[in-house]
Amino acid sequence: xDDGFEAxxxxxxxALVRYGTVLAGNPHDGADxxxxxxxRVNGRWARISGGDPEAYVRRTMARLHVSFWRRVRRxxxxxxxxxxxxxxxxxxxxxxxxxxxxxxxxxxxxxxxxLVLRYYxxxxxxxxxxxxxxxxxxxxxxxxxxxxxxxxxxVPHDIALAGRLA
Amino acid sequence: MSTELDVRLRRTxxxxxxxxxxxxxxxxxxxxxxxxxxxxxxxxxxxxxxAAAxAAAxAxxxxxxxxxxxxxxxxxxxxxxxxxxxVQDLRTAQELWPEAVLRLPATIPVNREGTPVGRAPDGRYVxxxxxxxxxxxxPVLYDPRTRRVQEVMRAEAPPEGWDRVVxxxxxxxxxxxxxxxxxxxxxxxxxxxxxxxxWSAAMDGGQxxxxxxxxxxSGLETPGQVFGTADRLYIQPMGDGxxxxxxxxxxxxxxxxxxxxxxxPTGDGAWMQGYEPPYRFRNTxxxxxxxxxxxxxxxxxxxxxxxxxCVRYEARGLVATGFGAxxxxxxxxxxxxxxxxxxxxxxxxxxxFVYVNWGERQQYVWDVRTNTLASMPEFPHRGFRGSYMLRAxxxxxxxxxxxxxx
Numbered sequence: 001x002d003d004g005f006e007a008x009x010x011x012x013x014x015a016l017v018r019y020g021t022v023l024a025g026n027p028h029d030g031a032d033x034x035x036x037x038x039x040r041v042n043g044r045w046a047r048i049s050g051g052d053p054e055a056y057v058r059r060t061m062a063r064l065h066v067s068f069w070r071r072v073r074r075x076x077x078x079x080x081x082x083x084x085x086x087x088x089x090x091x092x093x094x095x096x097x098x099x100x101x102x103x104x105x106x107x108x109x110x111x112x113x114x115l116v117l118r119y120y121x122x123x124x125x126x127x128x129x130x131x132x133x134x135x136x137x138x139x140x141x142x143x144x145x146x147x148x149x150x151x152x153x154x155v156p157h158d159i160a161l162a163g164r165l166a
Numbered sequence: 167m168s169t170e171l172d173v174r175l176r177r178t179x180x181x182x183x184x185x186x187x188x189x190x191x192x193x194x195x196x197x198x199x200x201x202x203x204x205x206x207x208x209x210x211x212x213x214x215x216x217a218a219a220x221a222a223a224x225a226x227x228x229x230x231x232x233x234x235x236x237x238x239x240x241x242x243x244x245x246x247x248x249x250x251x252x253v254q255d256l257r258t259a260q261e262l263w264p265e266a267v268l269r270l271p272a273t274i275p276v277n278r279e280g281t282p283v284g285r286a287p288d289g290r291y292v293x294x295x296x297x298x299x300x301x302x303x304x305p306v307l308y309d310p311r312t313r314r315v316q317e318v319m320r321a322e323a324p325p326e327g328w329d330r331v332v333x334x335x336x337x338x339x340x341x342x343x344x345x346x347x348x349x350x351x352x353x354x355x356x357x358x359x360x361x362x363x364x365w366s367a368a369m370d371g372g373q374x375x376x377x378x379x380x381x382x383x384s385g386l387e388t389p390g391q392v393f394g395t396a397d398r399l400y401i402q403p404m405g406d407g408x409x410x411x412x413x414x415x416x417x418x419x420x421x422x423x424x425x426x427x428x429x430x431p432t433g434d435g436a437w438m439q440g441y442e443p444p445y446r447f448r449n450t451x452x453x454x455x456x457x458x459x460x461x462x463x464x465x466x467x468x469x470x471x472x473x474x475x476c477v478r479y480e481a482r483g484l485v486a487t488g489f490g491a492x493x494x495x496x497x498x499x500x501x502x503x504x505x506x507x508x509x510x511x512x513x514x515x516x517x518x519f520v521y522v523n524w525g526e527r528q529q530y531v532w533d534v535r536t537n538t539l540a541s542m543p544e545f546p547h548r549g550f551r552g553s554y555m556l557r558a559x560x561x562x563x564x565x566x567x568x569x570x571x572x
């Protein structure tokens with residue numbers, strides 16, 4: 001492994017895993033996403049290391065997230081993923097809104113990624129459009145639909161958990 | 167200007183990020199090793215052999231439709247690793263198994279989106295109809311011949327002392343009946359109190375029965391998962407693999423079922439699978455209705471099971487079996503090369519089809535009864551409990567439903 005790439009991974013992996021976790025909605029897939037993006041970037045390190053490699057990795061992660069193999073992760077609508085309680089505990093401890101986090105997880109990836117780029121990465125709509133390779137109008141439409149879905153689903157789902165943590 | 171939702175979104179995303187498990191130091195080396203392995207794989211000549219092995223193992227027809235060679239828009243700047251499996255000219259699931267495909271209007275007549283969860287003996291389909299704030303959406307029966315819809319339950323006023331009602335748990339067909347749960351809420355906005363009712367109806371929509379009322383503090387007031395057989399029904403609290411209750415009769419208190427360790431239902435039936443928190447399923451299965459347990463000593467990388475079918479990913483590839491101590495091997499899809507460990511697969515509820523993905527454009531439906539692959543040219547949307555969306559159209563969605571086949 002290239003020394004520069006190794007140093008980059010050591011320095012930035014935690015932040016990339018956090019970003020991946022927000023994109024994917026859970027830490028397991030988030031770590032997977034970061035790893036997959038880094039493996040892909042590794043092969044192109046010589047070409048991209050002179051620029052802004054972290055921006056490149058993040059863009060790769062966003063695209064991977066909405067690409068097919070991300071979508072086929074277990075996002076079944078039925079039942080409750082076994083790790084939900086575990087995830088929610090962590091989110092609640094960090095002062096997050098568990099119901100909103102679940103609603104975010106339930107969004108299709110193409111909607112979720114727009115919100116993550118807008119609210120977590122603080123990207124403008126034109127930047128998001130460029131990053132995802134879609135039009136600005138599509139960004140606005142996806143963001144509006146995602147927010148509409150979040151408002152529609154905005155019911156706290158796990159009061160028992162909230163009570164336990166209170 | 168930021169709205170309240172904007173603020174909550176930012177705070178919640180920060181919290182999600184903070185909840186991430188930070189990687190161990192070895193992760194750096196794993197990433198390097200993975201990169202090296204993939205580079206070797208790209209230059210290797212074994213891929214054609216792998217393709218031949220897969221092609222030999224499955225029946226492949228030659229309609230000219232290819233699922234694996236289309237352009238990958240998402241990876242236009244970052245070319246994907248060359249796919250290890252080159253199975254070309256497969257027919258689509260729609261062509262191979264038209265009897266298993268339901269064409270459902272994108273919006274059913276009651277102005278809702280519907281997802282099939284089962285098929286009634288009279289040919290109608292049980293649809294889950296989603297959740298909207300402030301509106302109670304219940305299961306419906308949909309007749310594709312007449313396009314008419316029968317509502318199993320209509321929106322009603324909340325119980326006295328409660329503010330509103332939502333239906334929070336997807337409709338399901340368990341033990342030959344339709345099940346759903348509706349929850350009444352009061353209080354808020356920070357803390358809601360909830361009370362959940364468990365309802366069922368016959369497959370023709372009649373005999374509507376209130377099975378249980380879970381009061382605040384009961385541990386079941388957040389809708390859980392109902393599963394089992396017609397004679398033995400169970401409910402597991404949401405997200406709690408350590409607790410399990412048996413539903414014995416309408417309005418009878420749920421009976422706790424003693425368990426050791428964590429168990430999760432594999433589908434709507436009685437088989438459960440052991441679970442090792444936080445991520446790993448164990449190689450142990452338990453039929454909660456009969457008490458039978460089955461363990462496997464194989465080195466299984468991943469399991470995915472449903473009521474009647476289990477698929478495991480092991481060294482030689484994907485292997486489909488039924489449940490039970492002497493369950494025969496139903497079908498085998500050979501290992502597909504160096505990219506195989508990242509293969510995704512999922513049993514389509516119903517015991518016949520398995521969704522398999524070997525890469526960004528390599529997606530198939532595997533019929534384990536005939537060991538046949540079909541291509542899935544389009545991104546498959548998720549279904550649940552008895553169906554799988556093959557294609558989303560503007561006015562019509564195509565669903566794969568095993569229950570439709572005799």
